[in-house]
Amino acid sequence: VATVAAPYPAPEVAPARPGGLLRWVSTVDHKDIGILYLVTTVAFFVLGGFEALLIRIQLAVPRNTFLDPGAYNALFTMHGTTMIFLVVMPLLLGFSNYIVPLQIGARDMAFPRLNALSYWLLLFGGIILYWGFLNGTPPDIGWFSYAPLSERPFSLEPNVDYWALGLLVTSVGTIATGVNLLVTIVKLRATGMGWFQLPVFTWMSLITAFLVLAAIPSLTAAQIMLLFDRYLGAHFFDPSVGGDPILYQHLFWYFGHPEVYIMALPAFGIMSEVVPVFSRKPLFGYPVVVASGIAIAFLSLTVWAHHMFTVGMGQLAEAAFGLSSMIIAVPTGVKVFSWLATLWRGRIRLSTPMLYAAAFIAQFTIGGISGVHFATVPVDWHTHDTYYNVAHFHYVLGGGSLFAILAGTYYWFPKITGRMLGERLGRLNFWLMAVGFNVTFFPMHILGLMGQPRRTYTYPDLPGWGAINFVETLGAFLMGLAVLVLLWNMRQSLQRTERAPDNPWNAWTLEWATSSPPPPENFAATLPPVTSNRPLWDLQHVVIPTAVPRRGRGTQWRAPIVGIAAFIFSESTFFAALIVAFLEYRMRGIGFSAHDLDMPRTFIFSLFLFASSFTVYQAERRLLRDDQRGFLTFWLLTMLLGAVFLTNQVVEYARLYGEGVTISTNLFTTAFFTLTGFHGLHVLVGLIALAVIALLARAGDFGAGRHRAAVDVVSIYWHFVDAVWVVVFSLVYVLGLLA
């Protein structure tokens, strides 16, 4: 497909912007969307921080009655869910959204309207999540919502549904952002910017985009199964008929652990910008830092079950996941050493971004070390789900990611707003935050080793427990104060008339080669030549050859093709999750099984679907020859073949339903209807997309290569839908008979 180059229209840039509220609602400018992300996530950060303060008040003294257990459980659930899904992840994606196109010298993201959609899905997903409070039934089952606690009859109220539906919505937006960032970085780099000239923050954003696509669909699948159990009577995680609650944990953590790196890698990226600039030296070992980021991404897909060492997986699995989790410490350590070596023999300026970066190195190292403790299986058995665990992940995500975010905030605030943040208030903000953070979370290591379990609304008055908890609460309030200072600092800065210079930190990447804030088209003048990952340094210090090498276009594939490939990659994770569930349950159903399916009939109708891959290919070939009639004929034939296939599936479902076979009959039918049903849904979506193209073609709108991108994208998607059916049919109908 699509090997002949045809011109696609360049990414659209919004023309003259409307003012006021309409500007923000209608914007497709990546800088506006980046600001929307940052403002929204700061609001959620304040909310999540307020929840944490309520938690700490309740825990300040033993047997406190400030909160009742239901309120406490809702608050810790919402604090975790908020900080992960509505703060750290989207804040970092917001930075990527604003900074990455500038760092690579692009005018915008590859798909500006998709970018806006991502943001609005985040906002409305967040509102759905919080709607539970208004309804009096906020989510209260912990941020990972383990089955069967999250199933009926243990959670009868809609608490869990707000969690699952809210995050389903934000996840769609996050996947779209992943596609968008990936295509942007692959396709829109400035001339001369090859892979070794890419700024490290952009590199880490690219790796993060890959992880988003690889991991988040597994959460989506788990949440859909959970909702099917709750509302359709399916049995995925229902132990009373043999369903497996541990399957939920596997699907959740296959997402959940890469998620940790989705929240850490961009933070590493910020660190790798700030530490060199404020040391006045290039990043020590750039290729190794980038390679270790790539290694972390792939390894992070192999370590998920270290969250499950206490569930009884057996020694072999536990040792294997322990080993992979220990290995991932190596590339992570490489990064820490690289930053330290960058500092060495530098000219270090301790401005606020650098203060935060230095604290990051110390705190992230502590979190990383306790992470290795959890990777060593027996020590995990000892400390799992105690406050040692709470200390660990707050050192990684708070002392690590959040501190990097704050470093990035002070670093990029002048670029985004055109105003510097105050240094005096910045230092006050930093010291309050650093002291508050460590006073809050370091003692949790000790409480964990004393045996305090996490997620308990109160605790008995055991020796030392009350005193240590009280000190932690004081620390939390110092952090609260630090946030107020930060917000005050921002307000003061925005009211200042004095404008920030274009490059206040004397930094080296392209975002500093334009005005602060940048104009709508990002770069008013021509870009400086790019021959290394520090173009602005080169401009001052290096004689640049007149002919810049034409690097920067990594692939012949055009942007929409890269985009659909990325989307299909994430869809594959989703189907893989459904297939895993099917394989686990295919032999466990009592009664109805694969033998009761009409294999020959389904096979015949499958041929219609397989044939449609051939016809869509023929249609594309005819369009390449500009044979519009031939194109339309084969295109309509494709739709007909797909419709025949789908009709048979509807007939099959109706027959089964007539025989009383439904999704709640047994484990086999639970997995069968979910897997084949989602495939059917994809066929339906494909048919709609085909129909839209057909209508455009009928309107004669296809002259001179117009809509080629759309045709390519739809036909690639259609091939994917067919390919999935090859797998599903083999597993469901054929393998079922062999077993």
Add this chain to the structure above:
Amino acid sequence: MESFDPVTRQGLDISNLYRLELIISALLLALVLGWLILALVRFRATPGDASEPAQVRGNRNLELTWTIVPALTLGVVFVLVVQTMRSVDAATPGATRLQVVGHQWWWEYQYPDLGVVTANELHVPVGTDLAIDLESRDVIHSFYVPRFGFMRDMVPGKTNRMALRVDRTGTFDGVCTQYCGLQHAWMRQRIVAEPRELFDAWVAAQRAPAVVTAGSPGQQVFLQNTCVSCHAIRGLPAAAQVGPDLTHFGSRTTLGAGVLTNTRENLRQWIRDPQTIKPGALMPAFDTLSDQDLNALVDFLEGLK
């Protein structure tokens, strides 16, 4: 700290591994913090100095060192990890069987070979190998006694195994470490580890049916109310297994899985209004009992030694 003072054979193995890891961790942390602080102090720019330092881009030997040395160290630790796992999980033939069942929000214990069923407070013999089966009747719980040194989950539809030998006498508090709903906080337990003779005496006492005086007023209150829909007392027509077995209730030291100490006054309050003490507990309030009936019931239950 409980972590450094385990009372089981298995916990000692884990504690030793953890001590070694802490030493390595402390060395690493000292290296990073020392390096960081030294760099920040020594290489801080002097004001007004606009010169740029030497632009060092990397050093292959250094980069190889800080990749390979940590990898080798972790490799050694991994060998110890596997050894410790095998030692902790090693089953001993002829071990005494113990079944621990998690419920929202209390613990059920059975010694199937000894005929003992009890709740929330368990006696174990020191120096004896136990083979524990961990199960759950509702959601996932986790069996943890910090001084034992390790935990394992109780998953519905699955039986997890745990080998345990307690080597020191004492009373050790435990908790549930997997979030299990509203009253996860008050799913605590108490383990009494005692010498063999005392344990055998405890078993003999637990095996015996409840010592009841026929027709005592408290017993009548118990049998005529819905107490019997949930609770069992061996020796009486009360065999339900929804709530904790009360056959020897009077011999326990806590109430409501650790929320109160077991005194007459606390028991009165608990029966009258458990929802104030432990909101969400599955025990309903018996606030319609007369003072006389309540006193009789408390007398009867506390007498179940």
